[in-house]
Each structure stands twice: as C-alpha cells, then as structure tokens.
Amino acid sequence: MRKFVAVSTLLFITLFSFGVNYINPVGPTLIPIAELLSSNLSEEIPGLEINLWRSVDEAISMMVTEKAQIALLPVTVGVKLASSGVDIKLAAVSMWNGFYFISTEKTIEDIEDLVDTEVYTLQAPGQTADTILRGALESKGYEVGRDLDIVYVGGAEAVQLLAGGKAKVILVPEPFASLAETRVQGSIRSMPIEDLWESFNEQRINIPTSGIFVSGTLDRGVAESFLLLYQQSMNLSLTNREKTAATVSEKMGGFPAPVLQKAMDTAGFLFLTAEDAREDIAIYLDRLKELDPELTGDFDIDALFF
CATH class of the missing domain: 3.40.190.10 (Periplasmic binding protein-like II)
Incomplete structure (x- = not known):
C-alpha cells in the first residue's frame, strides 16, 4: 500500500x-x-x-x-x-x-553580552537568526563591524570551531545546538531567537x-x-x-x-x-x-x- x-x-x-x-x-x-x-x-x-x-x-x-x-x-x-x-x-x-546561542565562556542573556565578540552563525547574511540579530543590534544602536562581528559558516563547522576554542559564541539551529552540547564540554545553551526577538519588541511571537x-x-x-x-x-x-x-x-x-x-x-x-x-x-x-x-x-x- x-x-x-x-x-x-x-x-x-x-x-x-x-x-x-x-x-x-x-x-x-x-x-x-x-x-x-x-x-x-x-x-x-x-x-x-x-x-x-x-x-x-x-x-x-x-x-x-x-x-x-x-x-x-x-x-x-x-x-x-x-x-x-x-x-x-x-x-x-x-x-x-529553533535557533539557539551556544557559548563557552558565559551565558548570553541579552544583546549587551555579545558586544566585542564574534558570533558564528549559518551560511550567509539574510537567514532568520542573522536577520533578528541585526534587528536587535540596530534597536540598541550597535553596529556589526564596529561593536561585534558576525561570521558565516556551516552548522557543523560552527560546532567544530566552538569545540576547538576558535569560536566562543555560535548561533545555530537544531540539531547543531544539540550537537554542540554533546561535543563541547562546558557549553551553555541560552537565549533562543524568540527571546532575542522579545528583547527589542513588546509582543512575543513565534x-x-x-x-x-x-x-x-x-x-x-x-x-x-x-x-x-x-x-x-x-x-x-x-x-x-x-x-x-x-x-x-x-x-x-x-x-x-x-x-x-x-x-x-x-x-x-x-x-x-x-x-x-x-x-x-x-x-x-x-x-x-x-x-x-x-x-x-x-x-x-x-x-x-x-
């Protein structure tokens, strides 16, 4: 059948x-x-x-x-x-x-925690997490390239960079967030993108x-x-x-x-x-x-x- x-x-x-x-x-x-x-x-x-x-x-x-x-x-x-x-x-x-910050040095609780860091995220400018991150930064007066850097890599590569200590913060979807928790000792999952969205909007949405x-x-x-x-x-x-x-x-x-x-x-x-x-x-x-x-x-x- x-x-x-x-x-x-x-x-x-x-x-x-x-x-x-x-x-x-x-x-x-x-x-x-x-x-x-x-x-x-x-x-x-x-x-x-x-x-x-x-x-x-x-x-x-x-x-x-x-x-x-x-x-x-x-x-x-x-x-x-x-x-x-x-x-x-x-x-x-x-x-x-479905996107999460995974970090190794500190919990990411708000946009200020990302200042002076490099955030590794997926593929290229314009994907969902990148767009929301840029929106949150602009709402607080921060600029990419001046206050922090965004680096675009594949999901598996982001996890490898975190495991090797070359990245301190990644913003990735599942299943890469779960993979990072499995592969990177001491990794911290925090601030899903819906929380990041809520940080610069009054109304929480999916x-x-x-x-x-x-x-x-x-x-x-x-x-x-x-x-x-x-x-x-x-x-x-x-x-x-x-x-x-x-x-x-x-x-x-x-x-x-x-x-x-x-x-x-x-x-x-x-x-x-x-x-x-x-x-x-x-x-x-x-x-x-x-x-x-x-x-x-x-x-x-x-x-x-x-």
Missing part, C-alpha cells in the same frame, strides 16, 4: 501532467520530508522531483530561473526575493524558532523560520496537493523518529542519529499555512521592515501570501 494513499490519486492527476521540482536545504529541515526521501517517488508520486540545495545563492538561482517551482527557504530570504520582483508566494511555514514558497505561475491545485503531501510526510516523519533520524543522517553525511532524534523536540516543527499563521508572520516582517527595510525589502503582505 502506498504510504501517501490519502493524496496519491490527486497528486497523480495534477503533478504527473505538470512536473514539479521541490528544493529543500541540506540540514534539519530534511526531517519533515524524511518519509518522502525514503519512498520511491517515481512510483508513488509521478511527476514530483526533490532536490537538495546547499547554499542560499543556489536556491535563489533555481527559483529565479524557474528550474524549481516550490522551495523551502528562510522566510526572510523568500520575502526579499519576492520584494525584488520574483513571482513567488509564501504558502506555509513548517519550522518556527518566529517563522522556514517557509514553503511556490512559483506564482504554478497551478494552484498542484501547490495545494504538494502542501497536503508535505504535511502528511511531516506527521509520519515525526512519528517514526528512528527511521527519520537514519534517513536524515545519511543525507547529512553521517550526522549522529541519536542527536537528530533528541533535536526533534526543540527544532520547532509545526506546519501552518501562511494564512493560518498570518498574524505572527505580519508582525515579524512589519517590525523588521520598520527597523531596516534592507532586512525584508519593500514587500506587500497581501501579494506575498499564497
């Missing part, structure tokens, strides 16, 4: 005719699609292709050139891309919060970290079918944790499966359509735009939503 029997017939009708390429980053966001990755897509869901991206620039290029029709992106990256004129829509959010963006030209029925499939895969993946950890470990080059299983509880996985999550998303984006339009671009919230 097909694992995705609830949507397989509908998907066969829609996806087979159109052909859809979904792209997902290598990392913790593979957990919700572990069931899809371990299935025989060509037989179960004809017409759907899944490819993995390793850099934000690679993902942006695939969406701009329409080599991919659906992508999981950091929400702020997708919003800036839409603001630049690329025809994409935010359809859902599947990962919330931070929309990773969003599913769809091409504006993609047939709506195809997009909705994919969202249903994604949600079903997430539910199965989070239920079958041992199998999921093994699948994701292989895709991440041998990442420790026990750490992946542990991190599933603190990674912030929750599927909500963009409309269902509209309030938190709007508060988040509007506040960032108010602080610095460069953080989000000049977006139209109504045009942004799928």
Whole structure:
C-alpha cells in the first residue's frame, strides 16, 4: 500500500501532467520530508522531483530561473526575493524558532553580552537568526563591524570551531545546538531567537523560520496537493523518529542519529499555512521592515501570501 494513499490519486492527476521540482536545504529541515526521501517517488508520486540545495545563492538561482517551482527557504530570504520582483508566494511555514546561542565562556542573556565578540552563525547574511540579530543590534544602536562581528559558516563547522576554542559564541539551529552540547564540554545553551526577538519588541511571537514558497505561475491545485503531501510526510516523519533520524543522517553525511532524534523536540516543527499563521508572520516582517527595510525589502503582505 502506498504510504501517501490519502493524496496519491490527486497528486497523480495534477503533478504527473505538470512536473514539479521541490528544493529543500541540506540540514534539519530534511526531517519533515524524511518519509518522502525514503519512498520511491517515481512510483508513488509521478511527476514530483526533490532536490537538495546547499547554499542560499543556489536556491535563489533555481527559483529565479524557474528550474524549481516550490522551495523551502528562510522566510526572510523568500520575502526579499519576492520584494525584488520574483513571482513567488509564501504558502506555509513548517519550522518556527529553533535557533539557539551556544557559548563557552558565559551565558548570553541579552544583546549587551555579545558586544566585542564574534558570533558564528549559518551560511550567509539574510537567514532568520542573522536577520533578528541585526534587528536587535540596530534597536540598541550597535553596529556589526564596529561593536561585534558576525561570521558565516556551516552548522557543523560552527560546532567544530566552538569545540576547538576558535569560536566562543555560535548561533545555530537544531540539531547543531544539540550537537554542540554533546561535543563541547562546558557549553551553555541560552537565549533562543524568540527571546532575542522579545528583547527589542513588546509582543512575543513565534518566529517563522522556514517557509514553503511556490512559483506564482504554478497551478494552484498542484501547490495545494504538494502542501497536503508535505504535511502528511511531516506527521509520519515525526512519528517514526528512528527511521527519520537514519534517513536524515545519511543525507547529512553521517550526522549522529541519536542527536537528530533528541533535536526533534526543540527544532520547532509545526506546519501552518501562511494564512493560518498570518498574524505572527505580519508582525515579524512589519517590525523588521520598520527597523531596516534592507532586512525584508519593500514587500506587500497581501501579494506575498499564497
């Protein structure tokens, strides 16, 4: 019996005719699609292709050139891309919060604790934690390059630098936060990004970290079918944790499966359509735009939503 029997017939009708390429980053966001990755897509869901991206620039290029029709992106990256004129829509959010400061010398309790330090975080300017960190700094009058430095590295590299003493503070998502606690003696987990957000905002919200963006030209029925499939895969993946950890470990080059299983509880996985999550998303984006339009671009919230 097909694992995705609830949507397989509908998907066969829609996806087979159109052909859809979904792209997902290598990392913790593979957990919700572990069931899809371990299935025989060509037989179960004809017409759907899944490819993995390793850099934000690679993902942006695939969406701009329409080599991919659906992508999981950091929400702020997708919003800036839409603001630049690329025809994409935010359809859902599947990962919330999930970033943590890990340090070796002191607990990070507020933004002042980061002055005169180097903060190592993921990939490139514009990802979720980087955007919130910059927003918090600007709200207090601090400047990157003058009051502290931000260094962009891979998640595993950040943990290695912390373990080797070359980094004192890292800002990483699960499962890298749990990996750091496992590998780095005396490491301190503190100040999740929702607390960092609250440090310069009156209203506490859940931070929309990773969003599913769809091409504006993609047939709506195809997009909705994919969202249903994604949600079903997430539910199965989070239920079958041992199998999921093994699948994701292989895709991440041998990442420790026990750490992946542990991190599933603190990674912030929750599927909500963009409309269902509209309030938190709007508060988040509007506040960032108010602080610095460069953080989000000049977006139209109504045009942004799928």
